[in-house]
Amino acid sequence: xxxxxxxxxxxxxxxxxxxxxxxxxxxxxxxxxxxxxxxxxxxxxxxxxxxxxxxxxxxxxxxxxxxxxxxxxxxxxxxxxxxxxxxxxxxxxxxxxxxxxxxxxxxxxxxxxxxxxxxxxxxxx
Numbered sequence: 001x002x003x004x005x006x007x008x009x010x011x012x013x014x015x016x017x018x019x020x021x022x023x024x025x026x027x028x029x030x031x032x033x034x035x036x037x038x039x040x041x042x043x044x045x046x047x048x049x050x051x052x053x054x055x056x057x058x059x060x061x062x063x064x065x066x067x068x069x070x071x072x073x074x075x076x077x078x079x080x081x082x083x084x085x086x087x088x089x090x091x092x093x094x095x096x097x098x099x100x101x102x103x104x105x106x107x108x109x110x111x112x113x114x115x116x117x118x119x120x121x122x123x124x125x
Contacts, residue, residue, distance in 0.1 A: 001013050001014075001085070001088070001089070001117075002031065003084060003085050005081075005084060007124075008084065008088070008124050009121045009124060009125075010088065010117040010120060010121055012029075012031050013110070013113060013114060013117060014026070014028075014031065015109065015110040015113070016028070017106065021044070022042075022044035022045055023044060023045045023046065023047060023048060026045065026048070026051075027051065033052070035052070035053060035054055036054065037054065038054050038055070038056065039052055039054065039055035039056070040055075040056050040081045040082050040085075041055060041056070041057050041082075042057070042058065042082065043057060043058055043060065045057055056078055058074075058075045058078055058079070059074060088120070091120060092116060092117070092120060095116050097116070098113065098116065
């Protein structure tokens, strides 16, 4: 899901049948944005820098190379930028159809999600 930082509106959504990795869904959805747009992602999008040069993901640590204080500060700043997306997702989950197990036809899930996103966009204009 893509959210505009200034207007707080949902710009794009993507869906798939069954479980799918976030980055694979991003590549398969063919969501394109201008190269000047900054994408702020979580660690589910490792490798997005190859697809979109102006994107940022958190830095990871390993046993041999722990995070430096600069890396921790970078991750904190990035988390603050991603906070808007997480708030929007939390707001959408107030609708029970999104927060609980979906028991209707799978084909109609994207339609219902987009309708809820449109309600959110209308409310936040």
